[in-house]
Amino acid sequence: MPVAVCSLKFESAHSGAQKIVYDSDGYHLVRFPYAAAEESYDPWKMHDPAAGGGASKYPDARSGLIWPSHDGWATLSALLYWAPDSRATEYRARFVRDPLNLSTRYDSTATTDISATGGGQYRSYTWQMFVHPGTPVGFKISARAGDTKIAVPITLAEFKMAIHTDVIRP
Template identity: 40%
Template sequence: MTVRVCSLITNGPQLIAPDTYTVVRFPYGSAESYDRYDMHPATQPDGYVVTDPENDDRAGLIWPAADGWGTLTAMIQWEAAGYTELRDQFVRDPLGLTDNPVDTTATDHRPPSPGMQCFTKHHEIFVHPGVPLALRVSHNDGAPRRLVLAEFKLAVHPT
């Protein structure tokens, strides 16, 4: 039984508007960290093709390669700014592309620390090939702020 892994990284930066959860987008090709099982395809399972990954939320989707127990991991780094709360979550079908409801999980609201904001998170859920996953972030500053680095990883353990 093979564990299937997808490991994405972006060093953007991505400008995130305040008070709105935003899908973190990840690059393709040589800029992609590891995707041996094609879980972060530019040509998506429904036929849609991501042509502008910097501006298309679909560039943030991981499509699990198999049914199984999914280990989700993320690393998030924000610029230092005037927020009092930083937010992040994992979400099933964040764009409403399937018949499954949008389903958020592992939502964290964090107070900032001095300097750059660096966080990691880990969560585990059941995953399915037809239901994409994403990492979403938000903040409560009065202006858009930069997400300067992010990683999003999925390991699918067969059940």
């Protein structure tokens, strides 16, 4: 079964903590460097700065996108480490088709809302869905104290997509 894979990694040890900038939907689109120094893997060029007919440079918003190289059934996974912040009481995350409204329209799925724990705030997420070339996918996050969004920096993030390209549709 052919599988096309894109694996992205952001690590504060290489790039400094990622500052959170909330979009109008109340979430931050996690950004990923284009350089291989962050242990990324992208032979199908799904995280290309010119993907989707645009131009991008890390850490702009487009650097948070994976542009599927094939139609198929995709397994999405993400890993996130938040910097310590005693103000945050909940952490949210979601996968979003076209998070910047560049092609089809914003379509979020698999939103997760988790209370803060007494230790570190380390989270992993998975979801599966159909993906298509021309519709980018992103991973968005939010830290909150009640209704107030808090700009808690992230120190590690990974975002991966594995597309099963031989899915048979009736």
